[in-house]
Amino acid sequence: MFHNKKRGHAEDLASPSKKLRSRVENLYLSGRLTGQDAAELQMDASDCGMSGFKRRSVGTEGCKLNRNAARDMLRRCLRKSQWPEIYEAEIRVWDEKLNVTKYAKVAFMLPHEILNSLFKKNPKFNFEDLTAAAESARQHCRDVTEGYGQTMIPMALWCDGTPYSWDRTSSLEVTMMSLPGLGPPNSTWRFPVTALPKNCIAKGETFEDIWEIAGRAKVAGHTIPHRCVLAEVRADWKCLSEVFGLPNWKSTSGICARCSATPESFRDFSSEAAWRRERYDHDAFAQRQLADGKKLSGIFSCPHFVTTCFKIDWLHVMDLGCSQDALGNIFWHILPQLGPNQSAQVAAMHLAMKQYYRENTVQDTIDKLTVTMIRKKANATPKLNARAAETRALIPFALQLAEKYLSGGSKFDKTVLRTMQHLAHAYDCLSRENWNAEVLRVECFKFLKRYCSLEDASQDENAWRMKPKFHMMAEIALELDNPSCNWCYRDEEAGGTMARIAYAKGGNVTPWAVSSRLLRKFCAEFPVPVLV
Known part of the structure; x- marks a missing residue:
């Protein structure tokens, strides 16, 4: 896009x-x-x-x-822009100088108006074709359609922070929307709702006001050709916890909005695990939140929005989480076989890595590999320090490395090899051509069980450590969705573009200045798309 x-x-x-x-x-x-x-x-x-x-x-x-x-x-x-006028509203923001919450003017593009402009520009486009959407989004639309008697189109929101200053010290909190039902090449389109500097966010207040404003229908009285329903909210675990009030990895009463898993019980990945029997629907989760004295996010005021609409993102859970833990531990386990000292070992591994890149024409490559990129400190858990796409590209390489150096080793070595095989098989079925929900579920749970056994058998108490994020991997495996249908790669790319647009070489850095500049420059640079 x-x-x-x-x-x-x-x-x-x-x-x-x-x-x-x-x-x-x-x-x-x-x-x-x-x-x-x-x-x-x-x-x-x-x-x-x-x-x-x-x-x-x-x-x-x-x-x-x-x-x-x-x-x-x-x-x-902006003279020939067909986008709607910028909507102004006062919401609660944080004043960093006075250390108080105050009301300030912020610019918005209302989702209703964005959709109306998109529908008017593309009157003959079949928005009701949901083939490209995830199965959960299609099912959510079918359920809502039964009550309304009119076909519903799924809409998605994405929220995250991205650096936008020249020295990357200032972060921009961006909220964007998209239509998950759009297939290629239209699937790349993302539309900004608003954006604010992170230091202007008042915890528990700013985003609640944003959800209330975003739900306003400024086109009231005009007929919109299609009806939409909010079917997906995509974000990382930190954002889901801080912005929407979902449980985080430290919550003693439960770390998951979908089950009863706790920091102690999530390590059980057997079919008889308590958290697999004690599943929470929307009402049960709301009751638990209220019992714990927590407020429900204003996002739940959106019609038909339920907890299952929060999507667990493969990018953050796997490519920046569990897979990096697995790769870091596997690389650290194999390193001693590659040379007399750590410098020679890492150099040999990087040489093999570069050869793999050349043979397989890999684009997302690691140009430099150091010991601290595999294990930051001696008492730290091994975890590969790389970008998400670089991590995904290294899964087949790690499997090749394990097959070469561990296939004839000890029982522990063979368990490491089988663990890597399960992870590679899980990645293999992510494409639409190879997608198989049952294969993903089986391979993910086999990986998790073997990883758990490696933690118990390892002589290094800091290696192969199970983290709460591994439970999120299990939740992804239990869903019917192909993770590639709702992962955040396109959202993150669009967030980087929003950061570029919001950057200014001078001027005020106020909520209104930043939000209005971003939205107006977006409207000027990108016209309403003609969908094909």
């Missing part, structure tokens, strides 16, 4: 003046030019006799532009 500028390539325009204007606007919207620099370039073009550019006022030659140059430039970029 976001790699190419949707305003069009300047080379495709016939007029030289239009080409130049398009280039200047794209440079401004991408953050490579300030508003004043872009305005100066356009007025210089006008001075050269090119048509279609803003003229310099008489008597202002050599004078500095006014401070509203960026605002005026953005307005010119």
Whole structure:
């Protein structure tokens, strides 16, 4: 979606003046030019006799532009936008200077209006085809449709933080929406609802106000061609806990919103495990929350929204969690066989890794491997420090390494090999062509049981340690969804684009300034898509 500028390539325009204007606007919207620099370039073009550019006022030659140059430039970029007007609302935010919660104006794009613009732009597109959606989203829509008598379209929300300052010290909390039913190439589209600097978030207040605002229907009185239902909320475990109030990995009363698993009981992955018998539906979870003195998130006020609409993300649970733990432990276990000292061992492993990359034309590669990337400290649990895509790409390599060095070893070595085989088989069935829910369930639980046995048998008390996130892997295995249908890779990519758009080389860093700049620049850079 976001790699190419949707305003069009300047080379495709016939007029030289239009080409130049398009280039200047794209440079401004991408953050490579300030508003004043872009305005100066356009007025210089006008001075050269090119048509279609803003003229310099008489008597202002050599004078500095006014401070509203960026605002005026953005307005010119928005002249032909078909997106809805920005919605303004006051919500509770955190004032870092005064250390108090206060009300401040924030910009929104209401989901109802986004959908209305999308439907109007694509009147002949079949939005009711849900083939590309996850099974749980399709089932949720079928259940709601029975009550309304009208076909429902699933909608999804994603919420997470992303660095957006030049030195990556400031984080932006982004809320975006998407339509899970859209198949390729339309499935990459994400639409921002709002965004705020992380230091402006008041815990337990800001996001509650956001959910209340996002549910407003500003197009009331107008007919929307289709009806949607919020079927998915995607986020990492930390966000689900802090923003939506779901249990976290430290909750003594239960670490999961779907079962009775606790920090002590989650390690039992047998079919007779207590948490597999004691499952929570939406009402049971709500009762437990209230019994623990916790408030229910305002997101539950959305019609037909239930706890199963919160999706457990494979990217954060596996590619940035369990798989990195497994790879770190396997690499650490094999290292002593690769050389006389750790430096030589790591160098030999990286050499084998690079050979694997070349033979399999892997794109997401680790350019440098160090001991601390496998195990940070001697008393720490081994865990590979890599990006999510790099981790996924190393699963087959780790299996090859285990087959080469562990197949003829001890009983412990063979258990490590079989553990890696189960993990690799689980990854193999993630594609739509190879998807098999039963295979994923069986392989995941075999992996978890063997990993548990490795923790018990390991002589290193810090190795092969079971963490609560492994329970989330078990919950993914129990679902009917293909994890690739609702993982957050596309959302994270879109979040990075939002960070680029929100970045400014100057100006205020207030809730209104950041949120309005992001939404307006998004509307200017990306027109309402024509779905194919």
